[in-house]
Amino acid sequence: MKVLIVDDESHVRDAIFLLLPWEELGFERIFMAQTVAAATRLIQDEKPELAIVDVVIGNELGTEIMNYINDQKIRTTVIAISGHDDFQYVRSMFILGALEYLLKPIEQDKLYGAVKKAQVQIGADPQSQSVLSGLSRRQNTSEYQQDLLRNLFQAELVESSFAQLLEVAPQFSEKKQCRVLHCTGSTLSVHQDEFLQRMSRLLNQIQEELESVGQGVIFQNMQPSMDIVILLYGPAQVDFDRELHRIKELALRENCAVILGSSRMHAFPNELRTAWKEAMIAADHNDQFGIFALKEYDSKMSNMYLKSSLQKESALYSSIIIGDLPTIKIQLQRWAEIVMNGQPHTIGLLRLLWEEFFQLYNDWERAAEITDEDVFLTEHIKTLGDILGNSWDGTLKQMYKYFITCIEQLIENKKLMQESPNMMARVTDYLELNYMKRISQQECADHFHINKDYLSRAFKKHTGIGMVKYLNNIRIRKACELLTSTDLQIMEIADQVGYFDAKYFSRQFKVVTGVSPAQYRYEYRSQSSQII
Structure with a gap:
C-alpha cells in the first residue's frame, strides 16, 4: 500500500513519517507533499490508499484535495489533521468524506489508531465499495447542476446560470417559488462525540430526500462562515411543509442539533438571494434550542448588532494586565452587558458577542507579543456551538466561564513567554537525559507543568525543529x-x-x-x- 502525507510544514510531515513503522503496517511507499497541487498530482499518479491531509495548507484548504478525490472517484481514504482554530474546515472535511481527524501536535497512539481504522476501511468488502462507488457516481452526475444552482445566489450570475440550468435540466422551468433554510456553521457542536459523523450522515440523507422528490438541494461550506444552506424549490402552489417535516424527522433520527432560520416564500430564481438574506437574519433571531430549532422570518426582524464601548474594553484590558481575576470577571460582565445593549438573547446576539470577544482576545495576544505560532488557548477547545450544545438555559453564563478560562490562559501564556528561553533549555536537557525512555509530548508537558500545545510550538521556535524529530x-x-x-x-x-x-x-x-x-x-x- 501507499500513503501520502500532506502538510505545508516540513516538521509536521517528518513527525508523521517518524511516528509509525509504516512498512510493518503494510505501507511500502510513502509520499509527501506541501501544496494542494503537489498532492493532487501524486494522488492522480500514485493512487495512494491512504492520505493524511492538513485542513489548512498555507493559503489553501484540504477540502480541495477531498473534492479532487471525490471528483476523480479515487479510492483514497483520508485522515484530516488540524490546528486548534481549524474546526470549521475539519467539519467540511468530514462532510466530504474524511474518515478521522487528529489534532496537532500528532500523538503516536492516536495516529496509530486512526491508521488502523483506515486499514479497516481500505480493506472493506467489494460489495460495500461498490455501494460507495455508486453513491459517488450519482453525486457527480448532478455536480454541474448543483454548481449552477449555487451560482443563483449571486445576483450577477442569475440570468446566465439559470439559462444554462434549463439546458441541462428543463424541469426547472416549472419551479416558480423557493424557500431557503440557513444554519450558521459556528452554531454547530463540532466537538461533541461523533457529531461531525452524524452531521455528515444527516446532510447526505437530506440531499437524497430532496433529490428523490425533485424539490431542493443542500449546499455545504457556504460563506461567510462555512454555513449550511438548504434551498427548497417547487411549483407555484407548493408550501414545502412535507419537506420541512421530513428534514426534522431525519435530524431527530440522527440526534443532530441544528439551529435554522427560514425565509418567506419567494420567486425562483430571481428572489433567491433575498430569500437567503431573510434566512440568515431569521437564524440570528432564533431563541430556541433543540434537535430541530427553526425560526421563520418576519418583516420586523433586522440584522443583529453590538454597541461599541471603548471605555469598557479598556477597563477589561486593564484588569487583564493587572491579572486580578475577581476584577476581570466583573469587567467582563459589564462589557458584555453594554455591548449587547439590552437586546434579547438570541443565537445571533450570542454569536456576535463570541466573535467580538475573540477579536479582542487576538488584540490582547498581539499586545502581549504572543502569536498564533506561539500559543494555543486551551486543550479543551470550544466553539460557540459547543456552548450551545449543552443547553439553552445558562448559555451566557457558560460563555462567560469559557471567556474567563481563555483570559486565565492568556495571562499564564504571557508568563510562559517571558520564561520560555530558560524553560526550553530545561526541556532539551530533559530529553538528553531521558532519550532511552518512552517520552510523549504530553508526558513532557506534564513534567514541566505547561500546556502541551504551547510546549510544541515554543520548542520548535527554540530549536528550529519539532520535539519528535529532536528526540x-x-x-x-x-x-x-x-x-x-x-x-x-x-x-x-x-x-x-x-x-x-x-x-x-x-x-x-x-x-x-x-x-x-x-x-x-x-x-x-x-x-x-x-x-x-
Whole structure:
C-alpha cells in the first residue's frame, strides 16, 4: 500500500513519517507533499490508499484535495489533521468524506489508531465499495447542476446560470417559488462525540430526500462562515411543509442539533438571494434550542448588532494586565452587558458577542507579543456551538466561564513567554537525559507543568525543529556512539537508545545517516583500521 502525507510544514510531515513503522503496517511507499497541487498530482499518479491531509495548507484548504478525490472517484481514504482554530474546515472535511481527524501536535497512539481504522476501511468488502462507488457516481452526475444552482445566489450570475440550468435540466422551468433554510456553521457542536459523523450522515440523507422528490438541494461550506444552506424549490402552489417535516424527522433520527432560520416564500430564481438574506437574519433571531430549532422570518426582524464601548474594553484590558481575576470577571460582565445593549438573547446576539470577544482576545495576544505560532488557548477547545450544545438555559453564563478560562490562559501564556528561553533549555536537557525512555509530548508537558500545545510550538521556535524529530536525532546520535564504541548487537543498541523495534530503529537510522546501522559500524571500523 501507499500513503501520502500532506502538510505545508516540513516538521509536521517528518513527525508523521517518524511516528509509525509504516512498512510493518503494510505501507511500502510513502509520499509527501506541501501544496494542494503537489498532492493532487501524486494522488492522480500514485493512487495512494491512504492520505493524511492538513485542513489548512498555507493559503489553501484540504477540502480541495477531498473534492479532487471525490471528483476523480479515487479510492483514497483520508485522515484530516488540524490546528486548534481549524474546526470549521475539519467539519467540511468530514462532510466530504474524511474518515478521522487528529489534532496537532500528532500523538503516536492516536495516529496509530486512526491508521488502523483506515486499514479497516481500505480493506472493506467489494460489495460495500461498490455501494460507495455508486453513491459517488450519482453525486457527480448532478455536480454541474448543483454548481449552477449555487451560482443563483449571486445576483450577477442569475440570468446566465439559470439559462444554462434549463439546458441541462428543463424541469426547472416549472419551479416558480423557493424557500431557503440557513444554519450558521459556528452554531454547530463540532466537538461533541461523533457529531461531525452524524452531521455528515444527516446532510447526505437530506440531499437524497430532496433529490428523490425533485424539490431542493443542500449546499455545504457556504460563506461567510462555512454555513449550511438548504434551498427548497417547487411549483407555484407548493408550501414545502412535507419537506420541512421530513428534514426534522431525519435530524431527530440522527440526534443532530441544528439551529435554522427560514425565509418567506419567494420567486425562483430571481428572489433567491433575498430569500437567503431573510434566512440568515431569521437564524440570528432564533431563541430556541433543540434537535430541530427553526425560526421563520418576519418583516420586523433586522440584522443583529453590538454597541461599541471603548471605555469598557479598556477597563477589561486593564484588569487583564493587572491579572486580578475577581476584577476581570466583573469587567467582563459589564462589557458584555453594554455591548449587547439590552437586546434579547438570541443565537445571533450570542454569536456576535463570541466573535467580538475573540477579536479582542487576538488584540490582547498581539499586545502581549504572543502569536498564533506561539500559543494555543486551551486543550479543551470550544466553539460557540459547543456552548450551545449543552443547553439553552445558562448559555451566557457558560460563555462567560469559557471567556474567563481563555483570559486565565492568556495571562499564564504571557508568563510562559517571558520564561520560555530558560524553560526550553530545561526541556532539551530533559530529553538528553531521558532519550532511552518512552517520552510523549504530553508526558513532557506534564513534567514541566505547561500546556502541551504551547510546549510544541515554543520548542520548535527554540530549536528550529519539532520535539519528535529532536528526540529522534538524539537517539540516532547515541546509537552512533554505541555502534562505534561497543560490540552490542543492533537489537540491543535499539533498545538502549529508546527504540523498541529493531527494524523500525534501522529504518530511522538510515533516514538520518543515509546508511544502515550495520553499514555504519562496518565503515567506521574500516576507516579506523586504515588509520592504524
